[in-house]
Amino acid sequence: MQLRHKSLLSAALVTLVLAAPARAGAPADSAPRTGGWQQVGDDATSGVSGLALSGKAAADGAVDALVVHDNKKPGQSRISHVTFHPSAPKDTKVTPLAWDGMEPKDLEAIEAVPGKDGEFMALASRGLVYRLHVDGDTARVLDLTPLPAIPEGADFEGFALGTAHGKTVAVWADRGADRPATVFAAPFSLNEYGEAEFGSVRKAEFRAAYPKGDVRHVSDISIAKSGRIMVSSASDAGDDGPFASAVSEAGRVSLNASGSAATLRIAAPRSAPDRFDGRKIEAVECLPGADGRALLGTDDENLGGFVKSASVCGG
Template sequence: MRRTSLISTCVAGAAALCAGLTLAAPAQAAAPAAHQNWVSTGTGMTSGVSGMVVTGRHGDRIRALVVRDNKKPGENRLARTEYVPGKTAHVEPLDWRGDDLPVDLEAIDRVPGHPGSYVAVASAGTGYRIDVEGRTARVRDTFTLPGLGEDDNVENFALSARDGKLVAVWADRGQDSRPATVYAARASFTGDDTGFGAVTRRTLRTPYPTTHVRHASDLKITESGRLLVSAASDPGDDGPFASAVLDAGRVHAGADGTVSLHIAGSPRVLGTFEGHKVEALSCLPHSRWGVLGTDDENAGGALRTARFCTR
């Protein structure tokens, strides 16, 4: 599927996590070039990153799972990456074991409370609960996201344990004048079965980019329930691309099992990224730092750390 930055600040003792974001404010300062580096995940159409979840960190090394929106047999769907900010990304393709090979995977997140268990979602709204062990991802269950519209194209999915309840948020990406539709519901993963409660929906428009717009190219939920959303401009396989990360709203689970979803009328732009199509984001645990992943089509994919994870 076809589809800069806060003024750089270094974390004490962890200079490799320095990453520049472009402020909306007029006064800007250039970050050191080494801190602006995107690290390649491969070249060509099949090497992009369409979804990501950070799985661990050891010193400067960040481990993550990435999904790819590939469609043909023999093309990689899921990979493990070990990424050193600004330096290298080692990418190890994983074997997908299930009845059917997924087409156009766009998002992945962990299942809270179930180590090694994840949910990956394809653009048509098909979800896959997978267990990852070694070099293999085994499909435990497949499901269809509820409440989707006829023309929806899903590019994100996130899970969070909120107030003792498991909450899922997903979104149609939107296109230009059509805003993204963001959905939220209680989720349940019991054994090999998946279920969802009543679905709440809201619309989202990004203030940036302004042309060839995908209003929601990925989404994650922070520790406090904030919704972080990436948006992207995609004029074609050769770009030029542009992206933003937004503080878009909040999700909350009530004691009665209902889920409230607030989307800001004017989402706050946390950073903009020129020349890349951000389709994946994930926060480092207990940190304001996170990792961005891109699907730059013919130019392949890339990773970069940035300070965008609001509490």
């Protein structure tokens, strides 16, 4: 399999404004002390480092999703299917999937490809994007592409796809630490051979307002239907914590159908972030609908992984 990277000859205008898994079929932990979080993994190999909606969100809040794990050793789980039932935790189930193809190291994000049923893009921390087809209990690698404009020392945490005017835009980010995170945006498409292509790249910095210590300014990223860019940030003091997280609106992204230029502006956040102390959120996925709900996932290291839904994506 070859690594490929091509720029689009004609790019849509991008505007960016920035201010081991649980056993198959195992029910989630829903004790009141968890604050609504349901456990979907019980050790350091089963945390949630990224998630993507894999089916329609039901009226009762139930969600089907794929989650990726940031494992690095051969044979360790890379991806699982989660059926999340916020009001019926005994029905929440986790099913590990087989990985068919070159095994990645340190998967940090996954996103459904708009208009391509069963296809997903999964991002590894060093900037390699795996195009997957998920069918039944298997995730098969179709192609492998590096992100464009990878800076030296980048450690990527988030990747999201959104649509406007019938076209697709990608937004991705490295985590930052002592320095701010860098957020990137570019038009995205699959060519006639199914290879991922990125258009002209724009970038800007983002620094989280919370948490403050041992912070990853971006631990995941999602695009709400309105074009809002929602970012999770997390504090990681070690494999046993303590952890703290927040979700905030970092800016906006949009596409212009004319495809003539790209514009970047930076603005301060308009509101305080939603705080989640005691958890290390590494996955945020804005859900369809007008209530601004998202599915959140954590990688709490030795404590395992948890998911919950929360209204963090705006109306």
